[in-house]
Amino acid sequence: MIAYLEHFLHGTDNESRPHDDFTGLSHLQLHGTIDCSPTSIATRDFGGMQSVKPLAFIRPAAVDDVARVLKAAAASSNLTVAARGNGHSINGQAMADQGLVLDMRSTEEYFRVVWMNGSPYVDVSGGALWEDVLKRCVAKGLAPRSWTDYLGLTVGGTLSNAGVSGQAFRYGPQTSNVTELEIVTGKAETLVCSETQNSDLFFGALGGLGQFGIITRARVVLQQAPDRVRWIRVVYSEFQDFTRDAESLVTRPEGDSFDYVEGFVFVNSDDPANGWPTVPLSPDQCFHPIYIPHAAGPVLYCLELALHYRNSDHPSDVDADVDRLLRRLRFVEGLKFQVDVGYVEFLLRVKRVEEEAKANGIWDAPHPWLNLFVSKSNILDFDRVVFKRILKNGVGGPILVYPLLRSKWDGRTSVVLPESEIFYIVALLRFNPEAPKGPAPESLVAQNQEIIQSCCIRGFDFKLYLPHYKSQEDWKRHFGNQWTTFLDRKKSYDPFFILAPGHKIFSRNPQP
Numbered sequence: 001m002i003a004y005l006e007h008f009l010h011g012t013d014n015e016s017r018p019h020d021d022f023t024g025l026s027h028l029q030l031h032g033t034i035d036c037s038p039t040s041i042a043t044r045d046f047g048g049m050q051s052v053k054p055l056a057f058i059r060p061a062a063v064d065d066v067a068r069v070l071k072a073a074a075a076s077s078n079l080t081v082a083a084r085g086n087g088h089s090i091n092g093q094a095m096a097d098q099g100l101v102l103d104m105r106s107t108e109e110y111f112r113v114v115w116m117n118g119s120p121y122v123d124v125s126g127g128a129l130w131e132d133v134l135k136r137c138v139a140k141g142l143a144p145r146s147w148t149d150y151l152g153l154t155v156g157g158t159l160s161n162a163g164v165s166g167q168a169f170r171y172g173p174q175t176s177n178v179t180e181l182e183i184v185t186g187k188a189e190t191l192v193c194s195e196t197q198n199s200d201l202f203f204g205a206l207g208g209l210g211q212f213g214i215i216t217r218a219r220v221v222l223q224q225a226p227d228r229v230r231w232i233r234v235v236y237s238e239f240q241d242f243t244r245d246a247e248s249l250v251t252r253p254e255g256d257s258f259d260y261v262e263g264f265v266f267v268n269s270d271d272p273a274n275g276w277p278t279v280p281l282s283p284d285q286c287f288h289p290i291y292i293p294h295a296a297g298p299v300l301y302c303l304e305l306a307l308h309y310r311n312s313d314h315p316s317d318v319d320a321d322v323d324r325l326l327r328r329l330r331f332v333e334g335l336k337f338q339v340d341v342g343y344v345e346f347l348l349r350v351k352r353v354e355e356e357a358k359a360n361g362i363w364d365a366p367h368p369w370l371n372l373f374v375s376k377s378n379i380l381d382f383d384r385v386v387f388k389r390i391l392k393n394g395v396g397g398p399i400l401v402y403p404l405l406r407s408k409w410d411g412r413t414s415v416v417l418p419e420s421e422i423f424y425i426v427a428l429l430r431f432n433p434e435a436p437k438g439p440a441p442e443s444l445v446a447q448n449q450e451i452i453q454s455c456c457i458r459g460f461d462f463k464l465y466l467p468h469y470k471s472q473e474d475w476k477r478h479f480g481n482q483w484t485t486f487l488d489r490k491k492s493y494d495p496f497f498i499l500a501p502g503h504k505i506f507s508r509n510p511q512p
Ligand SMILES: Cc1cc2nc3c(=O)[nH]c(=O)nc-3n(C[C@H](O)[C@H](O)[C@H](O)COP(=O)(O)OP(=O)(O)OC[C@H]3O[C@@H](n4cnc5c(N)ncnc54)[C@H](O)[C@@H]3O)c2cc1C
Pocket: 046, 082, 083, 084, 085, 086, 087, 088, 089, 090, 093, 094, 095, 104, 126, 127, 147, 148, 149, 150, 152, 153, 154, 155, 156, 157, 158, 160, 161, 162, 163, 164, 165, 209, 210, 211, 213, 214, 215, 216, 466, 500, 502
């Protein structure tokens, strides 16, 4: 098999090979399937800006298949392997040019609720979609505590980054809400790891960008699922008022705050994709610009909140709780929107956006997104320079901005954060029609670079989230004093630098 793959890898006539003639791969004796067609989904990702040719797209049936593929790669001189979750990366992070891509979604479904010391957890496969985890947990009256906004992402994919949404201020990111992982390392060893067992691998893999091993199972912390959600949006004209209220909500004790706190910037105009119409929560609500103060600038801010409740709660009690919490906030009077929805509907809210975007073609267009973590100490300057100037016309989609607490993130993981306790996630979720109808992606990538440069020039304390760099020097700068640990872990768990080549942190080493 190895000889066959290497022959193929080194061959010059890859294009001319009949793509169904790959019997050589059958020596792997996988239970899953192998797709060598040049048009498999492994050639692209959600970013839509890169396209590479993998040697094969492998659909492992189970953890044994994953281990077999990694063993074969380790025994070769130059094969790389990328785990692909749902391919929702932006910059080719789940790709392997001339390497093997593992479709983690094809691994057998694993779902088992376990109770330990009276608390519920769920064991799920690394390739499970969070959306499916939600549905199966809710059927048992349970739910994970920490989410992403969009649930068409895999467990292994978000745990390899962080997994952030409006619950992270309370429970930390998804990486703070798993207690055990099963991982196949770059040495093809299948290890169970946790805070107390193989802990270095456990913490390394969380936020580890897939560099140390492939997550085949995760144990996720659960809570009792609420039934319903009061979903609220309130508008601010001053960024300082917005940040003060947002920070106060994320630092108050549970019971004295909302269960979900997010925010976004929008353009102070009637632009349908960037402006006032993006704020109301239902078609029967209307944004009345008459309430906007005359002194308001080119952009406005929206705090997005949610309070969980149970079917058995009396509506007047829910109203009273919401009123008590909202009373302390200084949003623009008249610009408050709210709806009551089921908990699952709330968590699946971005699925509706996906359906609309698919219908009008912008889901499959390029997405030059940028995600940053910016320290509280620089967020007012960031607003002045980036939101009010560079992005004053919007990005064609949501510009998220909301505070998170460093103390809710475990410093032993591979995730890198700004220094301060309070920092903001800033996410430019660009949704534009494909050029020439929309802007050329290169111009938007250039705008992203301008923003990053502006932060660097001003010495802001910031980090890229879902990072993407082209050189190891840039990666070293990104990891800062965490680089040595990251490198040591790489040498321990993936000594031949086989895994996750799409990040361009390491190049495949020849086998000694
Ligand atoms: C519409 C949309 C909304 C999003 N919303 C949020 C959000 O609210 N919050 C947030 O934090 N992020 C969000 N993201 C980003 C998302 O977390 C990342 O794209 C992440 O990579 C998960 O996507 P995926 O499962 O498709 O993984 P992929 O893109 O397929 O993979 C991402 C990385 O993880 C590695 N990987 C994948 N599976 C495994 C595994 N089992 N074991 C080890 N490594 C693995 C890959 O090799 C790659 O390096 C969003 C992305 C999109 C497109």
